[in-house]
Amino acid sequence: MNKLRTVILVIIDIFMVNMAYLLSINITFYERFTEIATIYQNDVLAVTIIYLICFISFKMYSSLWHLTGTDEFLLGAGGGILAGALVILYTRNIGATIPLNVCVIGTMLTCILVLGYRVLYRVYRRTLLYVPYKYSNDQQRVMIIGAGSAGTMIINEMLSRRNLKLNPILLIDDADFKQGKRISGVKVEGKREDIIRLAEEQEIDTIIIAIPSIDNENKRKILEICKKANCKIKIIPGIYEIISGEATVSKIKDVELEDLLGREQVVLDNKGISEYLNNKIVLVTGAGGSIGSELCRQIVQFGPKLLILLDIYENTVYDIQNELRYDYPNLNIKVLIGSVRDKDRLKEIFNRYNINVVFHAAAHKHVPLMEDSPKEAIKNNVFGTLNLVNISHIKCVEKFVLISTDKAVNPTNIMGATKRLCEMIIQSYNTISETEFVAVRFGNVLGSNGSVIPLFKKQIKNGGPVTVTHKNITRYFMLIPEAAQLVLQAGGFAKGGEIFVLDMGKPVKIYDLAMDLIKLSGLEPHRDIKIKITGLRPGEKLYEELLMSEEGLLNTNHKKIYIGRPTFDSIENLSKKLSDLKDILEENDEEKVKEKLKQIVPTYKEPSEVNEVAITNNEIVD
Known part of the structure; x- marks a missing residue:
C-alpha cells in the first residue's frame, strides 16, 4: 500500500512539474509557445529527473501528507527551489537554453502545484472526516x-x-x-x-x-x-x-494511583552507592518478588561484578532473568533456585561465590495467610533470616541489608512480629560481626504482588463490589522503584546496626483509594460500583507506624531516609530465645508458638488492643 501510494505521488509530481513549465512558457511566450515548448521538450527528461531527485532528498515521499504541517511544507518548498536552481544551471551549461524567465516562473508554479495538491488533499480529508465525525x-x-x-x-x-x-x-x-x-x-x-x-x-x-x-x-x-x-x-x-x-x-x-500520590522523584547519591556495589558480587534473595526484582533492576546500573538472583519460585525469577539479560547483554548474572530455610544450600552458595553484599528480600509477607500458618512464617522469615545472617557473618560479607516493613513496629500479627524479630537478629549480630548488618523499613508499595491496588482494579473490571476491610483503615504507600532506590541509598549510609526508616509521606485511607480508582475509571462510587466493608482480617490493624516510641529518629544526608536508634537484645540472650522458639515449633501447638513470639517481641499485641486505642484516641486519619 505504501509503495503504491509513493508511485501515485511520483506520477502526479511528474505531471505537475511539466504542467508548471508549460504554463510558464504559455505565460511568458504566448505567441511563441510552440517554439519554446519544442526547446523544453529536448530537456523534459532531465528536468523531471532533477525534480524527482530533489523531492526524494527532501523526503517528500516519506511524509504523512494527511498530517502535513509547517515542516513538510518547508521541505517541499526547499526541494522545489533547489530543483529549480539546478535546472537553471543545467540548461545554461549542458542542455538546451530554456529562457531564464521560464525557469524562474516554472519553479514557482511547480512549488505551488506540487505543494498545493498535497495541502488540498489534507483539506479534503479533514472536511470529509471532521464534519460528520465531530457530530x-x-x-x-x-x-x-x-x-x-x-x-x-x-x-x-x-x-x-x-x-x-x-x-x-x-x-x-x-x-x-x-x-x-x-x-x-x-x-x-x-x-x-x-x-x-x-x-x-x-x-x-x-x-x-x-x-x-x-x-x-x-x-x-x-x-x-x-x-x-x-x-x-x-x-x-x-x-x-x-x-x-x-x-x-x-x-x-x-x-494510576501513583500519579495521584504526587511523590517527588528520588535523587540518589550515585557515587556513594557505586562505591559499595561497583565490581562487587551481590546476592539478592527473593529476587523474583516485587521489591527483589526492582532491586536487581537498580543494582545492575552500578556495574556489579556478578549479580546472583536467589528465589524458591522459579517462574518469577526466570522472568526477571530474561528481562535483565535482554536489557543488559553483557551483565554477569547467575540465577539460583533455593530457599533461605535450607542451611546446606546457603553454605553451598556462599562457599562457591565470594559474596560481598546481600540484599535480603525473601519473606512470607501476606498477613492473613501467615495468621493461619504461623509456624511457616517463623520458619521462613525468622530462621531463614537467621541462616542467611549467620553464613554472612561467617563469610565476612561486607554489607547485609534486610528489607523490613512498617508492620514490624508494634506488630499485631505474626508476619509483623517475625519481621521485628528479624530486625532484632541483624542488630544483635552487628555487635559481634565485621559485617555491617542493617535493616530498611517501609510501608506498602503500589502494585506489588498481592497488594490491594491490583485487587481493586480487578473488582472494578468485574463490575464490583470493591471490598474494603474498614472505612477508617489507613496505610503508607510508596512506589516500587522509589522503595528500591532508597534501599540502595540506605545501604550506602550503613555503618552497621541501623534501622533505616523511609519517608512514606502521609498515610492514606484505603477507602479513599477505592473511591479514587473508581473515579479514575470514569465511574461513580456507590452508583456504578459499590464499595463493601467486609471487616478487619485476622491480625490486621487500622493504622501502621514506621517507628517505635523508644527508637527516635536521626537524620541522614538524604531527606527521605532516617535512622531509628538501635533497640535489641544481646546475641547470647537472643540466641537462647530463638533456640526455645525452635523447640516449640516442633510441638505443633500454634497458640504456644504465638505466646513464645510475644515473649521475644514484647511490642507484639492483639489487633483488638491497638485498634480500640486508636479509635479511643482518635488517631485515625480523616
Whole structure:
C-alpha cells in the first residue's frame, strides 16, 4: 500500500512539474509557445529527473501528507527551489537554453502545484472526516488538558483516525495567551479551574492530560480536580514521548494511583552507592518478588561484578532473568533456585561465590495467610533470616541489608512480629560481626504482588463490589522503584546496626483509594460500583507506624531516609530465645508458638488492643 501510494505521488509530481513549465512558457511566450515548448521538450527528461531527485532528498515521499504541517511544507518548498536552481544551471551549461524567465516562473508554479495538491488533499480529508465525525454520537467526547505539542499531536491523530472513536471537543490550558485560540479546529475554552464546569456542560466522557513535562505536584493537583468530573482520566507518560515524536493515542495510559500520590522523584547519591556495589558480587534473595526484582533492576546500573538472583519460585525469577539479560547483554548474572530455610544450600552458595553484599528480600509477607500458618512464617522469615545472617557473618560479607516493613513496629500479627524479630537478629549480630548488618523499613508499595491496588482494579473490571476491610483503615504507600532506590541509598549510609526508616509521606485511607480508582475509571462510587466493608482480617490493624516510641529518629544526608536508634537484645540472650522458639515449633501447638513470639517481641499485641486505642484516641486519619 505504501509503495503504491509513493508511485501515485511520483506520477502526479511528474505531471505537475511539466504542467508548471508549460504554463510558464504559455505565460511568458504566448505567441511563441510552440517554439519554446519544442526547446523544453529536448530537456523534459532531465528536468523531471532533477525534480524527482530533489523531492526524494527532501523526503517528500516519506511524509504523512494527511498530517502535513509547517515542516513538510518547508521541505517541499526547499526541494522545489533547489530543483529549480539546478535546472537553471543545467540548461545554461549542458542542455538546451530554456529562457531564464521560464525557469524562474516554472519553479514557482511547480512549488505551488506540487505543494498545493498535497495541502488540498489534507483539506479534503479533514472536511470529509471532521464534519460528520465531530457530530457523531458513537464517539467518546474528549477534553484535552495541555494546548502544546503533545496536545496538538493527540488531536491530529484523533481527527485522522476515526476508528479510535475519540472526538476532541475542547482544550484546557492555564496560559492566558492561548485562551480562545484553536488547534486543528479545537478551541482552548478555559483553565484548570474550569475543568469540572466544562466537563459537565460539554458532556465529556474522557479527559486526557497531555502535558509530558508537568511536575508531580501540579499533576496531582490537576488530577484532584479531574476526579470530581466523573470522567475517565488518561495521561501521556512523560517528556520523552514528545522528544521521540511518539505522543500518540497508543502511548496514552490510564492514570494510576501513583500519579495521584504526587511523590517527588528520588535523587540518589550515585557515587556513594557505586562505591559499595561497583565490581562487587551481590546476592539478592527473593529476587523474583516485587521489591527483589526492582532491586536487581537498580543494582545492575552500578556495574556489579556478578549479580546472583536467589528465589524458591522459579517462574518469577526466570522472568526477571530474561528481562535483565535482554536489557543488559553483557551483565554477569547467575540465577539460583533455593530457599533461605535450607542451611546446606546457603553454605553451598556462599562457599562457591565470594559474596560481598546481600540484599535480603525473601519473606512470607501476606498477613492473613501467615495468621493461619504461623509456624511457616517463623520458619521462613525468622530462621531463614537467621541462616542467611549467620553464613554472612561467617563469610565476612561486607554489607547485609534486610528489607523490613512498617508492620514490624508494634506488630499485631505474626508476619509483623517475625519481621521485628528479624530486625532484632541483624542488630544483635552487628555487635559481634565485621559485617555491617542493617535493616530498611517501609510501608506498602503500589502494585506489588498481592497488594490491594491490583485487587481493586480487578473488582472494578468485574463490575464490583470493591471490598474494603474498614472505612477508617489507613496505610503508607510508596512506589516500587522509589522503595528500591532508597534501599540502595540506605545501604550506602550503613555503618552497621541501623534501622533505616523511609519517608512514606502521609498515610492514606484505603477507602479513599477505592473511591479514587473508581473515579479514575470514569465511574461513580456507590452508583456504578459499590464499595463493601467486609471487616478487619485476622491480625490486621487500622493504622501502621514506621517507628517505635523508644527508637527516635536521626537524620541522614538524604531527606527521605532516617535512622531509628538501635533497640535489641544481646546475641547470647537472643540466641537462647530463638533456640526455645525452635523447640516449640516442633510441638505443633500454634497458640504456644504465638505466646513464645510475644515473649521475644514484647511490642507484639492483639489487633483488638491497638485498634480500640486508636479509635479511643482518635488517631485515625480523616
